[in-house]
Amino acid sequence: PTSMDCAEGRAANLPCNHSTISGNEYVYWYRQIHSQGPQYIIHGLKNNETNEMASLIITEDRKSSTLILPHATLRDTAVYYCIVRVRDSSYKLIFGSGTRLLVRP
Amino acid sequence: GAVVSQHPSWVICKSGTSVKIECRSLDFQATTMFWYRQFPKQSLMLMATSNEGSKATYEQGVEKDKFLINHASLTLSTLTVTSAHPEDSSFYICSANRGAYEQYFGPGTRLTVT
Numbered sequence: 001p002t003s004m005d006c007a008e009g010r011a012a013n014l015p016c017n018h019s020t021i022s023g024n025e026y027v028y029w030y031r032q033i034h035s036q037g038p039q040y041i042i043h044g045l046k047n048n049e050t051n052e053m054a055s056l057i058i059t060e061d062r063k064s065s066t067l068i069l070p071h072a073t074l075r076d077t078a079v080y081y082c083i084v085r086v087r088d089s090s091y092k093l094i095f096g097s098g099t100r101l102l103v104r105p
Numbered sequence: 106g107a108v109v110s111q112h113p114s115w116v117i118c119k120s121g122t123s124v125k126i127e128c129r130s131l132d133f134q135a136t137t138m139f140w141y142r143q144f145p146k147q148s149l150m151l152m153a154t155s156n157e158g159s160k161a162t163y164e165q166g167v168e169k170d171k172f173l174i175n176h177a178s179l180t181l182s183t184l185t186v187t188s189a190h191p192e193d194s195s196f197y198i199c200s201a202n203r204g205a206y207e208q209y210f211g212p213g214t215r216l217t218v219t
Contacts, residue, residue: 026206037109037198037210038149081148090162091137091202095149 003100012069014099016082019063026085027058028093029067031078038081038095041067072103107133109201111211118189118218125185126214128199134179135201139208140172143196155182189218 006012018027026045030038042049042056044065049056055068069076079098086092108131118124128138136157141149153174154162161174173185182201186193194217200210 030210032149035196035213035215037111037200037212040207040209043206090154091205091208092139092151092154093200093208094151095141097148 001099002097003102005102005104006072007104008074009071012072012076012101012103014067014069014080014082014101015064016067017064018082018084021062021084027056027062027065028083028085029054029056030081030083030093030095031076032081032098033075033078039078041080043085072101074103074105077101077103107131107201107203107207107209109199109209109211111197111199111214113214114212115215116217118216120190120218121188123185123187124189124216125183126197126199126216128182128184128201128211130180130201130203130209133201133203135182135203136179137202138176138182139200139202140174140182140184141198141200143198143213149198152184186216189216191218194218 026043028043029041032038042054044056058065079100081095081098083093110129112127138155140152143149152167155174155176157176163169176182196213198213200208202208
């Protein structure tokens, strides 16, 4: 969605649809806090991934994925970008409009 | 994560002058860097891909003679906005590839042309 909100301490689940993704294209998630450069969160190909920031759940058909912030804090308020990395050697990242997440106290 | 810096963080210049923005990868070498532009309330727009030791590749619609890119070393890429005009005022962000899967962004440079 364009925007969503969640309560502080709760899990934030951000969906992304990428129905035309190709077999060797990765799904990346970045976020941008106001007036800063984007911050890398996580990426995956087909298996679910987890790191210290978030979990990435990719459906078996790879047509959609969900970014999960397990315990959202106020500092997680940002615009979140789901990106399918371009399938060439340049590794370009093309940004869409993102999802604005507001974490409520 | 890896660190990418930009200098300056903000700059104000007069219309018609040129401005150079530096992007450095501080703790890794980057053969490929990218330059983005972001207008208020909009997403990042990729301007060009900067390759160390070769000419930059510009996205469609980006004037290569206006936005000069030089990637002279594995840790430094520069973007020069030539003959800047008020419509060039924007937030310029660079990023650098570390290996095949990781790309890190700088903090951005806010350019205001008066």
